[in-house]
Amino acid sequence: MPSVTDWLRGRKRQLERREPGLWVKCPECSEMLYRKDLELNLLVCAHCSHHFRMPAIDRIASLIDGEFHEIAADLEPRDPLNWTDVKTYPQKLAADREKSGVIEAVVAGFGSMGGIDVGLAVMDFFFRGGTMGAVVGEKIALLFEESARRAVPAIVCTASGGARMEEGLIALLQMAKTSAALTRLQAARLPYICVLTDPTTGGVSASFAFDADIIIAEPKAVVGFAGRRVIEQTIRQRLPDGFQTAEFLIEHGHADLIVDRHQLKAQLIQVLEILLPGARRREALA
Amino acid sequence: MPSVTDWLRGRKRQLERREPGLWVKCPECSEMLYRKDLELNLLVCAHCSHHFRMPAIDRIASLIDGEFHEIAADLEPRDPLNWTDVKTYPQKLAADREKSGVIEAVVAGFGSMGGIDVGLAVMDFFFRGGTMGAVVGEKIALLFEESARRAVPAIVCTASGGARMEEGLIALLQMAKTSAALTRLQAARLPYICVLTDPTTGGVSASFAFDADIIIAEPKAVVGFAGRRVIEQTIRQRLPDGFQTAEFLIEHGHADLIVDRHQLKAQLIQVLEILLPGARRREALA
Amino acid sequence: MNVIVEREKGLLELEQRIGDLKSLSEQHPEASFVNEIHALEEKYASLQREIFGNLTAWQKVHMARHPMRPRATAFIAALDEFVELHGDRAFRDDAAVIGGIGRLGGRRVMVLAQQKGRDTKENVWRNFGMVHPEGYRKALRLMRMAEKFALPIVTYIDTSGADPGIGAEERGQSEAIARCILQLTNVRVPVVASVIGEGGSGGALAFGVGDRIIMLEHAIFSIASPEGCAAILWKDASKAEEAAARLKLTAGDLKALGIIDEIVAEPLGGAHRDVEYTVASLLREQGRALDVLSALPIERVVEERYAKYRHIGSWQRENERMVRGAT
């Protein structure tokens, strides 16, 4: 695996506390997997190729050549609605910071990929189910604006349950904020690639995710607007297997290609090299 | 009915020879209609509202306020493939000139409509089934280019069996020629309205007809790419009633609105007045 | 059951009695019912103030969903002119969306509206105002047409949200909504969006991005339905009333949060009690907004729209939290 910055290493150490078990059971094939092996295999089951959900930090490490310069790293949500349900919103945020090792549901920044400078944002489903509030919206918007300013392509790996309930309409409006910022990147004719990972639904899927020039999905990732349970309750019938999976997206024309996690970095580099007239490459560090 | 230019009157006299019968049977309701009444009623059956196919000259008279300045009036096809089937191509053309009173399957020109200057082209199904060869392509292309030059909207009333077989690939390529010319009108942000009349199929439907900003269809007009018989032979079953009609187009999202022939002029004027920021109107003559 | 319809029952009874008494007094001019009528009318007015004077969020949710609430068609019918334009040019004409060109108080406009039905038959046809992908795509086509012909866009929002069905997912409602939002964020004509009933989730936002966001007094605009929100957060849909209060989905709450620009007052008892008044009020407000926006260069309008959306939502720095000791 490529080297990561000190910052990432620090975060990674934090993460190592999160699940102490040595063995993990594959939910797809029920094989018992040794955690260290699983992580070395990019969280893909060696037996059945099941793609486990990947923390943002691991994803970044798997894609970026070397250093990753995070932007807006210290942004945290306020509590605009003074939200309480079973817990207060700040309590929930604190718990998720502890659990996930990240301080919000997206990590954004700049680095190089096969020597090509890129902007990269990775959502983290382990923080509030990857939901989008003002901070996620801000970081995604900054990524687009700053990528346009630097004249580099942007890549976003999504994983999200949608807009974050605890921030109400403000969260919903992040769909408009991120879209607005995306128009800056589009005006500069810079590529924007979205990598849909499991799961991507609601307000994230219905905004910047599906506005990408090229849409890549991870195998079997569930992607859609309405959640499976909501649909089943509404239509009062069980949905067919494979509904809203990456393969379903391809069949119905909504994604460009499905890429195995092991090929993802190489595939992104290949696409960028073709799309960028004279790919601004630095000396490859990978 | 509004007055027409001398040119149109002359052509109209020619036309009066074409079907000498005083009475016409409505193909929809079988009512016997007095020809003069039918023509005064814009070739719409007074009993069942069936819209008879309308010669280009009658259509122009029904839409244009007063004078109509025809362009490229004297263009006639050559015979690029030296075509012969049961007759030679020039023989067929001569017969159709005699029968229809027009010298090609489209009449194009400029005039005003409720005081708004417009470019107008009307196809005539009675000339070679409204098929498009080099001359039809040329006139439509000229209409778009000249409308752009004069900064006026363009309206085309289609009626066509498609590209004209006797001119081979040259006829097919008129789809590209007319489309190319249309881009001039689009670049000038001038409205282009297409009125689909019965029947509009093949190369005309698959080029400038469906590229319009606003698509109006006459009631029950048959519009599609493949002909009904061809589809039935291929799929070996009878097509449902109403297939490829104007109402089918609306249901499936392909047309903006269905307008009765009696309302067509008023509807076109209303749409143009809204679309054009300060509709360039002359003193209304209608 | 709609809680507003429930509460209206007493009022409607009183109305009936007043009406009966009035016709009785006309038939029998010798007998005087003036006092009785007056007393009933006072009772009616006070009951009305009691019921509607200070609606809770939950009550407003039900007002927004009231079966008699004016639909988009009521507002469209009040335009000077309107030509409906159909179809997405690809798959189907979605009756949950009404789009077309027209004039609002003389001003050329492109109208995009979400339309619920009035009865079961119309609701089936209109899919209860839940827009299908082809409805968003029709809207997108018309947004582009509006830009081409410099027609300001006026939207009417009234939907419980996107369609939770198989076909809508198969045909990509995520993409369809995303494209509408993207287009509205930088379409080069003024956009005035109005929430007239329910403004639910991404389905509403697809028509709800603009230079001025206007809400009718009892309309709601929400990230999710209170029922859906309660089911997710409390795993208990019966907490919907609490969710409604917490979600800050009323026009007043959203104006206070700086998210919407104007509130148009409804008659006491709700828009359906005086449709003509409500329609005229909203159209007047839309016209005012259009006049202000049309007086500005379009570059400035689009820039200000960018700035507005770019700054929605605030945050703190990690160390601020640390210092304050909040967790």
Place this chain on the structure above:
Amino acid sequence: MNVIVEREKGLLELEQRIGDLKSLSEQHPEASFVNEIHALEEKYASLQREIFGNLTAWQKVHMARHPMRPRATAFIAALDEFVELHGDRAFRDDAAVIGGIGRLGGRRVMVLAQQKGRDTKENVWRNFGMVHPEGYRKALRLMRMAEKFALPIVTYIDTSGADPGIGAEERGQSEAIARCILQLTNVRVPVVASVIGEGGSGGALAFGVGDRIIMLEHAIFSIASPEGCAAILWKDASKAEEAAARLKLTAGDLKALGIIDEIVAEPLGGAHRDVEYTVASLLREQGRALDVLSALPIERVVEERYAKYRHIGSWQRENERMVRGAT
């Protein structure tokens, strides 16, 4: 029955006999079959010249439809790089169209190809190369992407025409074809179109508008299938052979008419007799065309494309006909 496949039978028999004789002579080096082999080879060569030396239009129609003819995939496989991009983003991914980005001899390109199947199963999947509306819409999406990223467009045409089915009409194939043609007429990147097999009707033209039109020697490009044309004009499909001759659908005819730019020679016997050679020849020609076009400012390329299509088809004035006395 394919008339080329029929005529090939004698050749394939001879090939077999030569092969048998050669292996026999390897097994029995003592016996000399040199003369026999030589005679058979001479016979083979002369038969081949006889059969393929001067194909009629009708024979070329069948060559273009030959079941072993290389498909678009054969050419795509010879690119340096290719990343297939799927879907129209609205309804379905159409397997009759293969689109994607890649490199042709080092040059960045957007590839749009019509793909027939090789066997029944693939043909069902590919709909025999008949593109559905969503296939054209996928192509349209990729044309726009090509423009955005300044990728020259390379197309491969191989279709009997648009799909004559219910779904294709329901989903608006007229509109879908029209949009592709419109886009290609003014897309701001070079477009090099190649007819590799059947170029049938509007379905072919949707991929067939460009700065350079190249045809393989035995490909056809026609307003309609000869069978369809005969059915329409003679009311007799058996006149297809005559129609084929009259329609001027061969590469040679179309070059003479000034409608296409280049003809790429096929091996004697047709492209399928030496796929590698055919593929290399076409790719070389495409590369040459791309180099010429890429050296020009794009404004000039688009202007020249406009001028070219604007001037296709000639006419006479009414009085010219009168003077000549033609009727």
